[in-house]
Amino acid sequence: MELVGSTLTATYARPKTSHFLPAISTMSASYRGHQPSVGLTQSARDQPWRTNMYFRSSGTVPTLASLQTPPQDLVRAKTTLYPSSRAALSARYTPEDWHKSNQSYYRESESSRNSAERLRWDTVRLIQDKEQLTRRSQESTSRNIGKRINDITFWRSELSHEIDSMVGEIAALAEVKRRLDRALAETEGPLQVAQECLYHREKRMLIDLVHDNVEKEIIREVELMKSCQQRMRRHADLAAAQLASNRAAQHEMERDLSDKAIAQRIDSRCRQLRNTSDGISFHRGIERLDPSLSLPDSWSKFTDDNILRSQSERAASHKLRDDIEFLLSSTSNEMWSQFNSVNVAFTNRISEIAEAKNSLQTHLAKTLQEIFQTENLIEVLKKAIRDKESPLKLAQTRLEERTRRPNVELCRDSPHHRLVTEVREIEETMGQLRERLQAAEGALQTLVKTKVSLEHDISIKANSLFLDQEKCMGMRKTFPSTPRLVGYT
The missing domain is CATH 1.20.1260 (Ferritin)
Structure with missing residues (x-):
């Protein structure tokens, strides 16, 4: 038996899926939570399309049947109805729930649409801003x-x-x-x-x-x-x-x-490079800071x-x-x-040596001349000494002959004194000549030594002059020019 205002198909069961309504968009904003309804419990706010009776049997919100039916009639109806009918009746929605559900859907739809519109316009503006920012960044x-x-x-x-x-x-x-x-x-x-x-x-x-x-x-x-x-x-x-x-x-x-x-x-x-250039590609992590880079x-x-x-x-x-x-x-x-x-x-x-050599040669020439004259003098002295020998012999012979006079005739008369004086004078002369001869010979020896010394010194000077003038100055005739000494040639 059916009661008026009730149907057998009014009973709702728990949906098998977690989402009762299908998604109307693939955007993540379509899956936002619903706006809570005022005056509903936490379960009703989470799932506004479900009744309170479904979650709580002793709810405080009165149903439409309880408002229209007097308590005694309700008790009588409960006593006269079958148990299955009573259970179905307790699970029905009220018109107020229906209107509230519609209003909730209206508000949720409007809120979703407003959010989606705001999201759309914000997204468009964000895309435009980011496009400008990217373009400005690239520029x-x-x-x-x-x-x-x-x-x-x-x-x-x-x-x-x-x-x-x-x-x-x-x-x-x-x-x-x-x-x-x-x-x-x-x-x-x-x-x-x-x-x-x-x-x-x-x-x-x-x-x-x-x-x-x-x-x-x-x-x-x-x-x-x-x-x-x-x-x-x-x-x-x-x-x-x-x-x-x-x-x-x-x-x-x-x-x-x-x-x-x-x-x-x-x-x-x-x-x-441009956004449309060939060869551009992703390089993940390339923007990380490299500490080895210079500033x-x-x-x-x-x-x-x-x-x-x-x-x-x-x-x-x-x-x-x-x-x-x-x-x-x-x-x-x-x-x-x-x-x-x-x-x-x-x-x-060289001038000094040449001058000294010339002087030595002059002295040598004079020495040689003097040697020649001294040698002549020696010969003259020797001849003079030899020449005095005959007068001496004569005077001595006269004296010796007169010694043979007999007796008183052997007297010291003036011829005797004169012969003695003559012998003494000749001997003295010969002595002086011998002394001069000895002196001349000594002078000759000195002159010869001097000649030898002069000749040796002249040879020394000639050697020195040869070394300085021929050897040394011969090598020093040329000297590197100034350009060569400064390295230009």
Whole structure:
């Protein structure tokens, strides 16, 4: 039996799925929770399309049947209805529930539509804003890349200019070093000549082996040339070290220039890339910070340091070139001046030796003349002595003959006294002549010794004159010219 206003199909069972209504969109906003209804319990707020009686049998909200049917009739109806009918009746919705459910759906639909509309417009605005932001970011990135390319171009031009300057400085320093090496090689000949002069002058003999002004000047010339060679070698070593430093600075700048050329080529390619360009792809995690990357300040400072180092090396190289030029000029002047001083000393010494030799030869000639005259004198004295022998014999013979006079006739008369005086005078004369002969012979011996000494001294002077004039001055006829001493030829 059916009651009026009730149907058998009004009973609702728990749905088998967790979502009663199907989704109307694939957006995640379509799955938002429903707005809670006022006055409903937590279960009713969570599931507004279900009745309170379904979840709670002793609900406080009165049903439509209880409002329309008096309590006594309700009790009577309950007593007269079957149990199954009573259960079905207790599970029915009221019109108020129905209207509330509709209103809830209306509000939920309006809220969902408003949320969806707001989400749609916010999404459209977000897409537009992000599109503009992305475009502005790309434009800013392109501008930054362009600025970076300009910075790289500036530093490349600075590096190229500095490299050109450094290449020129290296070539100039290398040329000066070659001149220095040639000048150093040119000093070997004059040094060997000076040492040969000292060696030859050691062959002087006896009194001529003196520490004269020529020897002092030659020793000073040897010391000067050795000092010049030492300074040249020291500056050559400095030039070699400076060339190595210059080439190291050039290598660093060339490597930096090569790196900047690669970076500029990469940045230029990056600047030309577009969203539609070929070859673009995802690179996950590429935006992570790499601690090994340099900063703009360190990047510019690195190139600036390379340029400053190159400028410093170029300044040092230029100063070294000036020092080498001054050294070549000063050493050339010093060696030429000392060469002329030695030659002047040689000329003066040769003049002195020649004059002494001429004087000795003059004295030798006079000595030879005197020897000749002394020898003649000795012969004259010997002849004079021989000539006195006959008068002496005569006087002695007369005396001896007169001794034979007999008796009284043997008297000391005036002829006797005169003969005695004559004998004494002749003997005295002969004694004086012998003394003069001895003196003449002694003088002759002295003259002969003097002649030998003069001849020996003349030979010594001739040897010294030969050594200084022929040997030494013969080697010193030529000397490297000033251009050769400064390394130009």
